[in-house]
Amino acid sequence: MFLSKAWAWITGKPVLDDKKNDGAATPSTAISEEASNNLRQRKAGPSNVIAMTSTAEWKKHLALSSDSKPLVVDFTATWCGPCKKIAPFFAELSGKFPEAMFVKVDVDDLDDVMSQCGVRAMPTFQVYKNGTKVDELVGADQAKLQALVARNTL
Structure with a gap:
């Protein structure tokens, strides 16, 4: 039972315990899904990443880029495993480097x-x-990504 309660706490899904209440199944006190999502958001830090939804929006943000306000772009895909893995770090960098604009393009x-x-x-x-493109990184290397952002924002 301990393992099932631990798993419930990790996943945020309730465990049905049929030994309580005369055999009636009741959910245990597992962490709620909302609380779990809030915890994940806090761990990720503030995110200032803007998802591009159209070519016109892309062109607008590209035109706003300058020496003092560079545009950092994450070209990503929903099916890309490395993209999913580095996305939270990219969002974290957007909070650490407010002098840059961070966008993602699916x-x-x-x-x-x-x-x-x-x-x-x-x-x-x-x-x-x-x-104008001034720098590029291909791959999901956190150290190289942080270096890319740092050298273009300072």
Whole structure:
């Protein structure tokens, strides 16, 4: 029973305990799904990542990039395992480097943007200043991603 309660606490799903209440099944005191989501959000830190939903929105943010306000782009896909793994770290960086704009582009939704930017693998991270690409990283390496953002924002 201890393991099932521990698992319930980890997953946030209630465990039915049929030994209580004269055999009637009742949920145990597992952490609620809402509380679990709040905990995950707090652990991830503040996120200032904007999801691009159209080519027009992409062009608007690209035009806003400057030497003092670079645009850091995460080219991602929902089916990409490494993309999912590094996404929370990218969101964390957006909170640590408020002097930059952080956006993500789903390559399946905005394949024209992906083509224009020369993206061939995911995840790809690019940095733009004054509408021009100045730096790029291909792959999900946290240390290299942090270095990419740091050298283009300081």
